[in-house]
Amino acid sequence: MTEVRKVVAGNWKMNLGPVETTSFFRELALPDGEDGPRVAIFPPSLSLAAAVSSRDRDPRVELGVQNIHWEDAGAFTGEVSAAMAREAGATLTLMGHSERRHVFGETDEEVGRKVAAAAGHGLTPVICVGETLDQRRAGRLEGVILGQLDAALEHMPGDGALMVAYEPVWAIGTGETATPRDAADAHALLATRMEALLGERARAIPILYGGSVKPGNAAELLAAPRVDGVLVGGASLDPASFARIVEAATGG
Numbered sequence: 001m002t003e004v005r006k007v008v009a010g011n012w013k014m015n016l017g018p019v020e021t022t023s024f025f026r027e028l029a030l031p032d033g034e035d036g037p038r039v040a041i042f043p044p045s046l047s048l049a050a051a052v053s054s055r056d057r058d059p060r061v062e063l064g065v066q067n068i069h070w071e072d073a074g075a076f077t078g079e080v081s082a083a084m085a086r087e088a089g090a091t092l093t094l095m096g097h098s099e100r101r102h103v104f105g106e107t108d109e110e111v112g113r114k115v116a117a118a119a120g121h122g123l124t125p126v127i128c129v130g131e132t133l134d135q136r137r138a139g140r141l142e143g144v145i146l147g148q149l150d151a152a153l154e155h156m157p158g159d160g161a162l163m164v165a166y167e168p169v170w171a172i173g174t175g176e177t178a179t180p181r182d183a184a185d186a187h188a189l190l191a192t193r194m195e196a197l198l199g200e201r202a203r204a205i206p207i208l209y210g211g212s213v214k215p216g217n218a219a220e221l222l223a224a225p226r227v228d229g230v231l232v233g234g235a236s237l238d239p240a241s242f243a244r245i246v247e248a249a250t251g252g
């Protein structure tokens with residue numbers, strides 16, 4: 001068992017520009033109550049300013065970016081830095097999302113440098129790890145996800161805030177969801193490794209599950225051991241379905 005407060009996070013990927021972001025927050029009606037989860041949204045960087053001003057209606061919503069560069073500034077066309085993201089109102093950043101790794105070729109080593117930059121600027125990294133279907137079938141799940149975790153934490157300061165998200169690549173955007181048992185098994189591996197690396201404080205670090213989470217399957221996933229939250233892609237784009245997932249994480 002874990003006493004970590006649940007987390008429901010929405011990864012919008014390259015969806016919802018500033019105008020749609022404002023509409024999203026206008027329509028978002030989160031359940032009231034003190035036993036609710038932490039709620040976070042990761043809009044595209046260009047929509048962050050709109051999210052900052054429109055989430056005023058519900059300041060509980062934390063905001064993050066989807067990626068950062070490890071340098072603070074310089075000749076890196078197309079990139080944004082941790083310092084800029086923080087200044088613009090983000091308090092979290094996704095790190096090493098599978099689309100960054102597999103579509104944009106981000107390496108474990110780069111993820112490690114980015115995590116260190118995020119932590120150095122007070123952005124909480126949400127470190128994403130996950131195996132492909134081929135890796136899973138070849139029995140490499142453990143080696144892959146723990147290798148990604150080790151590399152991501154290599155330069156992380158000992159006391160920096162962080163979260164981890166287990167996102168099996170075969171379950172992202174495919175409609176295939178890991179079973180609660182699959183999620184619990186992977187989360188147990190990650191929890192054990194974090195305790196070995198970080199000691200006691202690892203028990204307070206949330207481990208989220210991501211991959212085709214929807215209002216209809218969120219509650220059973222969140223009931224699995226050490227599934228401390230969910231990272232939601234497609235179903236986070238609609239304020240009503242996102243609110244239903246938050247509801248599923250309330251009171252547990």
Ligand code: PGA
Nearest residue numbers: 172173211212232233234
């Ligand atoms: P999905 O995406 O919920 O659309 O599968 C999850 C993610 O990539 O974070």
